[in-house]
Amino acid sequence: MATKAVRPKKRKIAVRGPGKTPIKLIVNGETHELLVEPRRTLLDALRKDLGLTGTKRACDEGTCGACTVLLDGKPIYACMALALECEGRSIETVEGLARNGKLHPIQAAFIEEDALQCGFCTPGQIMSVKALLDENPNPTLEDVKRAVSGNLCRCGAYPKIFKAALRAAELLRSGS
Amino acid sequence: MPKVIKTRTEFEGHVFEEYVVVEGEGLSAWDAQTPLRYIGRQIPRTDGPERVTGKAVYTFDVQLPGMLYGKILRSPHPHARIKSINTQRAERLPGVRAVLSFKNAPKLSFRQGQTFLFDEIVRYVGDEVACVIADEEEIAEDALELIEVEYERLPFVLDPEEALRPEAPNVQPSGNLLNGKPDIYERGDLDRGFSQADLIVERTFRTQCALHNCLETHGSVALWEGDALTVWDSTQHIFGVRAGLAQLLGLPLHKVRVIKRYMGGGFGSKNGLGKYTVIAALGAKATGRPVKIMLDRHEENLAAGNRPSTIQHLKVGARRDGTLTALELKAIVNAGAFCTWPPSVGGPARQLYLCPNVKTEQYTVFTNTGPLSAFRAPGYVEGTFALESLMDELAHELKIDPLELRLKNYAEIDQTTGRPYSTKGLREAYERGAKLFGWKALTSNPSPVAHLRERGGAVGERATKLRGVGMASQIWSGNGMPPAYAIVKINPDGTATVVTGTQDIGTGTKTVLAQIAAEELGFPIEKISVEIGDTQLGLYAPLSAGSMTVASVGPAVRLAAHEARQQLLDVAAQVLEVPRESLAICDGLLSSPALKEAVAIKDVLEKLENFMIIGRGAREPNPEDVAVNTFGAQFAEVTVDTETGEVKVERIVAVHDSGRVINPLTLSSQIEGGIIQGLGYALFEQRVVDRNTGVVVNDNLENYKLPTALDIPEIVFEMVDRPDHRANNLGAKGVGEPPIIPTAAAIANAVANALGIRIYELPLTREKILKALKRV
Known part of the structure; x- marks a missing residue:
């Protein structure tokens, strides 16, 4: 019962293809030049062309949230965007959170609260929480539930995901 | 010398005897006096960092050159x-x-x-x-x-009842009934039992087909190197996949390697070899390049298994005081097109309550629908829904509190074998659960429905929300079994590696095994690494299913760690020139009254160049004279919106008994996860097959409704947490499946309590609720 439909705003893009076409993607602050078919999704470009497999593919049709990444700071389902549409825009994935070998407070909170079981939905959950906390550093439980309501977890880690998000908010507010 | 003995094991409601080789000395479970540093502690997952950073490589993430x-x-x-x-x-x-x-x-x-x-x-x-x-x-x-x-x-047939008719088209050449006959269990004299009853209640229950929807779909990557095959597979049983591949492809076992590092859920659907794995192997052979096949979401929901639908005719006889005299179940299970492992729907009827006269009859029927597979407590979730619903009806008819009725028929022994239970904490689970929930207060009013309606709205206001409470019980195996092997290696730098062929399917196995080894060795847990998920490690461990991983593999790891520790003490005593009995190991340090100060293990072992300690452990047989089971009780409170038909589960209170708790943190995730899956099963999950075409119309996550963040109730739970000293050398039993077993039944009982009407079919959709309310 996903309630949060997140899709990138459609922007006018030049006609390209058929066949592979060069594009530039800015992922976690680094620019990558790659050659993809116009039909390649952002998700597959990240996973297959850039080897960033932290972003998971679970439904490939915008219904589960496992591939949530941030596009210009907003959470989107990477399977619902073409790589071409994201050219020149800022893309943030789970691989970009830890800095200098130190986990991001959201990641640390997910481990401490055991907010994961199989871990397959975890990168998407973490990115949804990141988007929430970037915008609202002091969320309520209801805010958290809404923020991750478009991220399915089949193992049922939800109660702990809520706890982890609130704990991460606390950690971030206290600057640790 | 190794000794071969026979042992009895129970797996997902099926009981069988097998030979097992016993070796080495036994260890008894830690007693209450033993101070424990890691067992029973909240240890965060040791592989948490990989999982939260995206570094963990799942089968879906394997990318090989030229793939x-x-x-x-x-x-x-x-x-x-x-x-x-x-x-x-x-x-x-x-x-x-x-x-x-x-x-x-x-x-x-x-x-x-x-x-x-x-x-x-x-x-x-x-x-x-x-x-x-x-x-x-x-x-x-x-x-x-x-x-x-x-x-x-x-011609095709989709409905199992139709498939049983003589004129139905054959799905399998041998007929539509698995094995050509029903699976029958009988004890006592059913007719006499019903003739002794003051009251007989008989109902037909229906449960739906549910889809696992593991977020990582089924799939494999196959690579040939010469005549050797390596397969990465999202599986709960690497050794089973290896055996299957070797047999089908005519390969010797040592030429097949199966690897599963991380896996995005299985829930029973990944217990065996899939066609996609064999196809990937053949494709890789044909092309000379590695081949990856991962199912997409639609294929996953068609061809990767399901919890089959059931029709259960259940009849119970009881005396006026609530004593059960007879219990009869006739169950029809829709196997789909293929079935080699039917779920045991009659398990709860056979085991849960004291009843001398019981008959269960199960018809597992082939139809032209996607095949079933195990799904977290297969058969018991379905069977418990029917049995516990009927127990509530019986309680209602007899005007006995539902919990009282259950206590009245409490079984002290396993009636299928006549053996006493090694431990049974169900009474305590009932009592603690009832107290935590406030059961007495919520059910004490002579007219509970009216009483609860008052809580739904202000006096005088027309209540559109009905409140109800219900409860249900759980029995399951979770005993674990041999064979399972482990070694513990102590490296020259004082670190240790646990090696075993099990797999962590998201339950926290890796962490728990590290805790066990750290405890037994006396090492800090940071110094322990755990190598699993690869048949090339060479040490067999069973499939990760049946809630049996910790209770099967854990004891082998403890024995291996124990043996490694003995060797370490032997060596250290000689190197340090102190009496062996005087040595103790704590926190990775060797101490002795004969030593001035504690010595790091590293300092001893490094004197021996690259000497390596290797301790071996093998899972001991199960006890012969007792039944080892897990138990629990859950209580549910719901509100039902009479205008929309929506059921909201407000809270679930659960108390389970799975013996000793090794890691309360990862265990709590299992409990919550089981309850949440049970909630989805109770309220909205259902595969829908078009009657005219046989097409699954909701083979996606848009229309197959999984619980989301917005559906989660307040969950309160406790564990009885009493070590089962007869079960194995840990005193621990499984906890993966128990929490899903009673949830749907407890919710259904709460909904019946709220409505004053019972719905005999899952899931309890809005449509069914509104239909039921119109009959009021």
């Missing part, structure tokens, strides 16, 4: 014969490297001969027809559309 992708063409018909198949146009598409079908692939028997890898007869919508291997997934998908298949449509 090709496979996509499977599936039958659009529920039953058909393939008259012809033309793959030429597909083969000509640039980027296509091979197309496999029954025309060019070996005819390999699958599922005990019920189908072939590529069969000329397709038996459900989604059955495998052909596979394209191509440079890119997109090309493979394009090529699927170019394969021309001519089908001769055959």
